[in-house]
Amino acid sequence: MTDNDHNTPNNVISRFKFPYIPHLSHRVSRLFKNLKSGCAYYNLSTTKRFFTQLKHKTPSTLESEVVYKIACQNCHKCYVGQTKQYLKERIRQHKRDCEDVANYNKTAVTHHQMTTGHKFDFDNVEILDREKNGYRRNISEMIQIRRNNTVNHREDVEHLSIIYSNLMDD
Structure with a gap:
C-alpha cells in the first residue's frame, strides 16, 4: 500500500472519540475494525482535577x-x-x-x-x-x-x- 492509497475515498478511516476504560475499550475497538472506523481514546483522569483553583477569587x-x-x-x-x-x-x-x-x-x-x-x-x-x-x-x-x-x-x-x-x- 502506498501513501496515495490512504487518501482515496475507499480507505478513509473515521475515528470516534471515547473515554478510555481498561478492558472495555479494547473490545469496542474490535467492533469498529471491520467498519473501516477506529476509536480515539481520551483519559478521564486529567490534571485539571488537581489544579481547579489556580487563581484566587477576587473579593x-x-x-x-x-x-x-x-x-x-x-x-x-x-x-x-x-x-x-x-x-x-x-x-x-x-x-x-x-x-x-x-x-x-x-x-x-x-x-x-x-x-x-x-x-x-x-x-x-x-x-x-x-x-x-x-x-x-x-x-x-x-x-x-x-x-x-x-x-x-x-x-x-x-x-x-x-x-x-x-x-x-x-
Missing part, C-alpha cells in the same frame, strides 16, 4: 461596576445601589454618611437609618449584577429596585420603561 469588596444590595438588619427591607468604583469604597461612604446626622436626607440608606433607628448590614453586601456599561448598569439597578422590597426613593425608578415594568409584573 467582592474589590469589584467595581456592580449593582449591589445592602440588607436592613431590623426589617425585611434593603437598599439597592450601583457603583463604578470599588464596592468597598462605596460601602465606606454609606457608613460615613450614616454616622453624620447632617446627612439625614443624603441617601435612602441614611434616611431609613435616621428615621427608624435601624442598622444596615454593611458587612454582608450582596452583588446582584456586574455591568461595565453605565447606562445598562442604571437599568439593572432600576430593575433590582423594582424586584426587591427596598428603602430606595421612588424617583430612582421613574425612568424605567413601562416595558420592563410589565415584564416584571407577569
Whole structure:
C-alpha cells in the first residue's frame, strides 16, 4: 500500500472519540475494525482535577461596576445601589454618611437609618449584577429596585420603561 492509497475515498478511516476504560475499550475497538472506523481514546483522569483553583477569587469588596444590595438588619427591607468604583469604597461612604446626622436626607440608606433607628448590614453586601456599561448598569439597578422590597426613593425608578415594568409584573 502506498501513501496515495490512504487518501482515496475507499480507505478513509473515521475515528470516534471515547473515554478510555481498561478492558472495555479494547473490545469496542474490535467492533469498529471491520467498519473501516477506529476509536480515539481520551483519559478521564486529567490534571485539571488537581489544579481547579489556580487563581484566587477576587473579593467582592474589590469589584467595581456592580449593582449591589445592602440588607436592613431590623426589617425585611434593603437598599439597592450601583457603583463604578470599588464596592468597598462605596460601602465606606454609606457608613460615613450614616454616622453624620447632617446627612439625614443624603441617601435612602441614611434616611431609613435616621428615621427608624435601624442598622444596615454593611458587612454582608450582596452583588446582584456586574455591568461595565453605565447606562445598562442604571437599568439593572432600576430593575433590582423594582424586584426587591427596598428603602430606595421612588424617583430612582421613574425612568424605567413601562416595558420592563410589565415584564416584571407577569
